[in-house]
Amino acid sequence: MANIKSYITESYNELVNHVTWPTWVELQESTVLVFVTTLLLTVSIFLMDFIFGVSGDADSTWKGVVGMLYSFLS
Numbered sequence: 635m636a637n638i639k640s641y642i643t644e645s646y647n648e649l650v651n652h653v654t655w656p657t658w659v660e661l662q663e664s665t666v667l668v669f670v671t672t673l674l675l676t677v678s679i680f681l682m683d684f685i686f687g688v689s690g691d692a693d694s695t696w697k698g699v700v701g702m703l704y705s706f707l708s
Contacts, residue, residue: 656664687698697705 683698685699687701
C-alpha cells in the first residue's frame with residue numbers, strides 16, 4: 635500500500651513541478667496545425683479514392699478515373 639501512495643505522490647509532484655505545460659497561444663497553434671494537417675490528409679485520401687475507384691461495395695459502377703480510361707482505351 636505504501637508503494638501505491640508513494641507512486642501517486644511522486645506522480646503528482648512530477649505533474650505540478652516538472653512538466654512544462656503549453657501556453658494558450660501554443661495550444662491554439664498546435665490545434666490549427668492538427669486541423670490543417672487532418673484536412674489535407676482527408677482531401678488527399680478522397681482524391682486517391684476518386685482517381686483509383688476505391689469503393690466499399692463490389693458491384694459499384696464507378697471504377698475511378700484510371701478504370702474509366704482503361705475501359706475507354708480497350
